[in-house]
Each structure stands twice: as structure tokens, then as C-alpha cells.
Amino acid sequence: MRTIAGSVTGGTKDTQDMIDFCAAHEIYPNIEVIPIQYINEALDRMIKRDIKYRFVIDIESSLK
Numbered sequence: 001m002r003t004i005a006g007s008v009t010g011g012t013k014d015t016q017d018m019i020d021f022c023a024a025h026e027i028y029p030n031i032e033v034i035p036i037q038y039i040n041e042a043l044d045r046m047i048k049r050d051i052k053y054r055f056v057i058d059i060e061s062s063l064k
Contacts, residue, residue, distance in 0.1 A: 029054070036062035 030053040034042055042055050
């Protein structure tokens, strides 16, 4: 079976234009950066709906 899919977010150029716009206007995402060691607590918080922002796992720091 084969699937053809697209994205409603646009292509690479549109994505880069949006990133450039956000940078120029100091628009930043609301995120909570966590180490990989905190992943179980983050999952518990998600289940409890005790989160305000998207979790971003800091893999680079976790590998040191």
C-alpha cells in the first residue's frame, strides 16, 4: 500500500519565512525544556493535565 500526504503548514520556504518573521518580531514559542531523565515525570504531568506549555526534551545535554 502507498500513501501520498501533504502538509498544510507549507513548504520549506514558507516555514523559513515564518521563522524569520517571528525572529524579527521577537515572537517565541511557549515551551518547557526538560532533560531526558525527567520524561516519566513529564508523562505523569501530561496525564494529570498539569502542563502549561509543550515539553521539549533536551537530548544534547542529556548525552553529556
